[in-house]
Amino acid sequence: MGKNLPDNVKVLRSIIQHQEEINSINPHTFGDASSQGLLAAAYAITHQPLGILQGLVAAKSSITKKGVIITRFQPVAGHMATNLAGAQCKNS
Numbered sequence: 001m002g003k004n005l006p007d008n009v010k011v012l013r014s015i016i017q018h019q020e021e022i023n024s025i026n027p028h029t030f031g032d033a034s035s036q037g038l039l040a041a042a043y044a045i046t047h048q049p050l051g052i053l054q055g056l057v058a059a060k061s062s063i064t065k066k067g068v069i070i071t072r073f074q075p076v077a078g079h080m081a082t083n084l085a086g087a088q089c090k091n092s
């Protein structure tokens with residue numbers, strides 16, 4: 001299962017809501033771990049005169065191995081978030 005799946009998938013997402021001036025775009029990353037898996041997400045908060053939009057830019061997840069304590073996975077989740085942020089900077 002999963003042998004024919006691609007390693008990376010690129011999805012274009014709009015991070016603006018209105019066709020007007022953009023005051024600012026603030027990128028954020030988040031990483032977390034649990035006993036079942038770990039994840040990293042990159043999202044952007046866009047400020048425009050008519051409103052504020054928060055949207056997902058990219059995400060990555062992984063299933064954890066059984067028998068390993070959660071504190072071992074928390075730095076890995078942080079590292080995933082850092083790598084995801086770096087990848088977004090290279091692609092922009």
